[in-house]
Amino acid sequence: GQSLEQPSEVTAVEGAIVQINCTYQTSGFYGLSWYQQHDGGAPTFLSYNALDGLEETGRFSSFLSRSDSYGYLLLQELQMKDSASYFCAVRDPVGDSNYQLIWGAGTKLIIKP
Amino acid sequence: NAGVTQTPKFQVLKTGQSMTLQCAQDMNHNSMYWYRQDPGMGLRLIYYSASEGTTDKGEVPNGYNVSRLNKREFSLRLESAAPSQTSVYFCASSKIPGQPNEQFFGPGTRLTVL
Numbered sequence: 001g002q003s004l005e006q007p008s009e010v011t012a013v014e015g016a017i018v019q020i021n022c023t024y025q026t027s028g029f030y031g032l033s034w035y036q037q038h039d040g041g042a043p044t045f046l047s048y049n050a051l052d053g054l055e056e057t058g059r060f061s062s063f064l065s066r067s068d069s070y071g072y073l074l075l076q077e078l079q080m081k082d083s084a085s086y087f088c089a090v091r092d093p094v095g096d097s098n099y100q101l102i103w104g105a106g107t108k109l110i111i112k113p
Numbered sequence: 114n115a116g117v118t119q120t121p122k123f124q125v126l127k128t129g130q131s132m133t134l135q136c137a138q139d140m141n142h143n144s145m146y147w148y149r150q151d152p153g154m155g156l157r158l159i160y161y162s163a164s165e166g167t168t169d170k171g172e173v174p175n176g177y178n179v180s181r182l183n184k185r186e187f188s189l190r191l192e193s194a195a196p197s198q199t200s201v202y203f204c205a206s207s208k209i210p211g212q213p214n215e216q217f218f219g220p221g222t223r224l225t226v227l
Binding site: 044045048087089091099100101104105106 | 154157219
């Protein structure tokens with residue numbers, strides 16, 4: 001079957017660094033995406049990794065290891081506005097899923113002052 | 114550019130009523146998607162349209178129908194609403210068929226079925 005696992009909740013302190021992990025089990029793999037969703041809002045795209053390694057976009061970085069079926073989102077210099085849910089999503093090109101993303105259940109990031 | 118727009122923002126239905134959720138995008142994207150999100154959960158794909166003129170079922174299509182009216186518009190219809198369809202519905206679009214990795218989402222429709 002196809003599944004993505006990520007922690008349900010992570011707590012961190014303002015100004016700190018936090019890592020949100022995502023492991024996936026899919027028949028095929030065409031890339032790992034990360035989305036942010038604030039309470040009551042819509043998901044917004046953060047990053048996409050198709051190849052192994054680290055992609056950096058400002059305070060946010062995303063890492064992928066295809067051999068380990070694992071990725072993470074790294075948030076640095078945490079700000080209160082980073083309090084949100086973070087979703088990983090995988091594109092699995094096998095079968096009927098070619099045009100779809102498979103989504104994780106989301107990680108709620110709680111930031112304390 | 115408005116991006117992806119959805120109407121209505123809120124809706125309350127009685128069991129058995131029907132309604133259509135509207136979605137439009139002005140980014141000239143080829144692919145469009147309908148998701149539902151239940152409290153504290155991730156997104157589940159209802160239907161998608163890889164390109165104009167095509168629609169396909171997603172993970173949870175039962176009780177829904179869709180129409181890709183043109184390249185801009187993709188509507189979702191509930192023929193006979195049920196309380197289990199109480200959810201937040203998001204429409205999304207992506208530029209290239211077969212590359213759903215970067216999707217742009219509308220603000221959502223919050224639907225309650227009594």
